[in-house]
Amino acid sequence: GESVGLHLPTLSVQEGDNSIINCAYSNSASDYFIWYKQESGKGPQFIIDIRSNMDKRQGQRVTVLLNKTVKHLSLQIAATQPGDSAVYFCAENTGGFKTIFGAGTRLFVKA
Amino acid sequence: DSGVTQTPKHLITATGQRVTLRCSPRSGDLSVYWYQQSLDQGLQFLIQYYNGEERAKGNILERFSAQQFPDLHSELNLSSLELGDSALYFCASSFTGKNTEAFFGQGTRLTVV
Numbered sequence: 001g002e003s004v005g006l007h008l009p010t011l012s013v014q015e016g017d018n019s020i021i022n023c024a025y026s027n028s029a030s031d032y033f034i035w036y037k038q039e040s041g042k043g044p045q046f047i048i049d050i051r052s053n054m055d056k057r058q059g060q061r062v063t064v065l066l067n068k069t070v071k072h073l074s075l076q077i078a079a080t081q082p083g084d085s086a087v088y089f090c091a092e093n094t095g096g097f098k099t100i101f102g103a104g105t106r107l108f109v110k111a
Numbered sequence: 112d113s114g115v116t117q118t119p120k121h122l123i124t125a126t127g128q129r130v131t132l133r134c135s136p137r138s139g140d141l142s143v144y145w146y147q148q149s150l151d152q153g154l155q156f157l158i159q160y161y162n163g164e165e166r167a168k169g170n171i172l173e174r175f176s177a178q179q180f181p182d183l184h185s186e187l188n189l190s191s192l193e194l195g196d197s198a199l200y201f202c203a204s205s206f207t208g209k210n211t212e213a214f215f216g217q218g219t220r221l222t223v224v
Contacts, residue, residue, distance in 0.1 A: 034212075043113065043201050043215030044154065089154060098167050099213075101154040 008087060012108040019077040021105045023090030028071060030092035034099070035064060035075045039086045047075070047088075077107075085109045114138065115204050115216035123222045129190040132219045136183055136204030142166070143185040144205075144213060145177055149198040160185055161208040192223045 013019045025033065031052040036044035050057045050064045050073075057064050063076040073090050090102040114137035124130055136143050145157040147170075156169035160179035171177075174192075179185040189196060199220055203213040 041217070043115075043203070043217050045113070045215065046212050049212070098156055098159070098169055100156070103153045 008104050008106045010106045010108060012110060013080050015080060015082060015109055015111050017080055019075075019080045019084070019107060019109075021075045021077075021088050021107065023073040023075075023102045023105075025071050025073060025090065025092045025102070026100070027092060027094055028068075030094050032093040033064070033066060033073050034091045034093070035062075035073075036089045036091060036101075037084075037086045038089065038104070044089060080107075080109050082109045082111055113214040113216060115202060115214050117200075117202050117216035117219050119219060120217065121220045121222075123224060124192060126192055126194060126223055128192050128223075129188065130192065130221065132187040132189070132200050132202075132221075134185045134187070134202030134204075134216060136185070136202075137214055140204035140206050140214075141183065142205045142208050142213075143179055143183070144203040145171075145185070145187050146201040146203065146215075147198050148201060148218070154201070157187070159208075166208055189221070194223050197221055197223045 034049045035047040037047050038044045048059045048062050048064050055066050061078045065074045087104045087106050089104045091099045093099045116135040118133045142161045144159045148154045157171040158177050159167040163179050174190050177187045199218045201218045203215045205213040
């Protein structure tokens with residue numbers, strides 16, 4: 001498959017452990033945040049989103065935490081599985097039509 | 112399968128040439144977004160169309176242009192290609208004009224030699 005971002009930060013976790021992927025965003029006016037997953041050879045896939053009036057949102061096995069004070073976003077994946085191996089991007093939107101993506105973190109899940 | 116179709120999947124061309132990348136959005140989606148993803152720069156927003164009209168511009172070079180047709184498919188035209196234009200080009204679509212839960216195609220891998 002395609003290699004994306006050969007120099008990305010990498011997180012390696014054991015299967016079954018929880019994963020935490022962090023992201024610092026740039027614009028304090030951003031009001032909407034999204035996490036995407038990109039598997040090798042595929043386009044980014046929406047995982048979960050959160051609005052700036054919230055500090056936590058849970059999905060199926062995933063939780064996003066937002067700390068607006070330090071402009072920090074995190075994605076927590078519970079009971080990480082081999083199929084979770086991918087590059088994860090955070091993205092911010094200021095309410096306009098442009099979404100700015102972070103550089104991404106590569107997650108490796110060891111069986 | 113996201114429902115967004117991009118053609119071709121792979122394209123190899125020489126410097127100075129012009130290519131056209133095509134995107135068919137998901138059925139019912141009015142908005143189309145184009146992104147460039149290179150190894151050293153991550154995902155960069157290029158341009159967005161909504162129902163045939165340009166809605167937002169990002170880091171799109173003057174050598175690049177795009178349009179959205181009445182049937183809502185979109186084309187990205189890249190001209191005077193340079194080696195540095197080699198990248199993955201993604202199209203995404205959404206129903207609204209805001210990039211919320213946009214669905215991405217599988218991308219076109221452009222290699223300029």
